[in-house]
Amino acid sequence: MKEEKENLEEIKKEIAIERLRQAPPSIKVSFGTADGKFMNRDEMIKQIQSDTEIGKKIMKMQLEYLKAFKKEILAGD
Amino acid sequence: MISVVCVLFSRPDDDITLNYLSYFSKELVELSNSSGFKTINKESKKANKKNILSLIKNQCPNLIMFNGHGSPKIICGHKREIIVNSEENPEVLKNSITYSLSCASALVLGPKSVEKGAISFIGYESDFALGKDPESEASPRHDKIAKLFLEPSNILFSSLLNGYNVQTAVEKAKNKMKENIWYLNTTKSFPEAIYYAPFLFGNYLGLVAHGDKNASI
């Protein structure tokens, strides 16, 4: 059970990373980190791979976005 | 005696992210001024703890907007100086409607400030993400992507300035976020647009209001 849960977490990471890999390397997003810097695609991927707090938040954003279509939050008019 | 509405802005700009927030919130200061409110705008290094807390104490603002870095328990000003801390001074926000454009401060500080007498606290329960046009260098004025992220925030606060209640202001902001997310998903005007959508959606999910949702100025 614990192993399954860990596996799911690993899959979530992979999904977030693969989704980001599809983006152009130049996209820039800031998450209000201490230095106020904007991160590019590869920096965001590195954060996820390194299991940092920011990486976990980025991963969560990607997964929550995918779930939004099920909840029809983002259905167009 | 007619009391004049007092609006306080804390707008540090000491890094690129805060510079963007400060630039985009400038129109809110102008709106507050043109609405005839007593408008106190503290920007750059004047957005510090000493100034802001003194002004809150002496001017008793009805409405407060914080731009700044933050976390679940804190809101910061210039150079990341902590201005409000849920464990030290959440009561400073009492009798005000506060909008905090900072990461996660609605998670702990928000409800705590309401517990200590704040009328309402509007903010984000997760990190506020800001997308940026890689081609605009550090120029917020030309940044079409940042605009999509910050426009809803401006709609929220301008709605409050225009007398809408907290709930309506938040709904207007969320509707704009949804509209902008749909735009990012469908526009052909720049190819990277769709990749920003999840981050703006994170802001949509994170935006909450604590306290009296019927409150207005």
Place this chain on the structure above:
Amino acid sequence: MTNEEDFFKVYSNIPIEERNNVVVVVNKQPISWQLAYQEIKNKTELGKKILKMLGELNII
């Protein structure tokens, strides 16, 4: 509603551009919404794995 029906219902909400994007990774292979649709529609083994994963992730 079966998982397949759940998927098709969600898929109908996906903007065209998003359909090219990754929705799940199966055996280290990134799968887009579009590819998932094809595999599920054709009732392949991969399609079944995709459905299972999407259910576990609460995406459908």
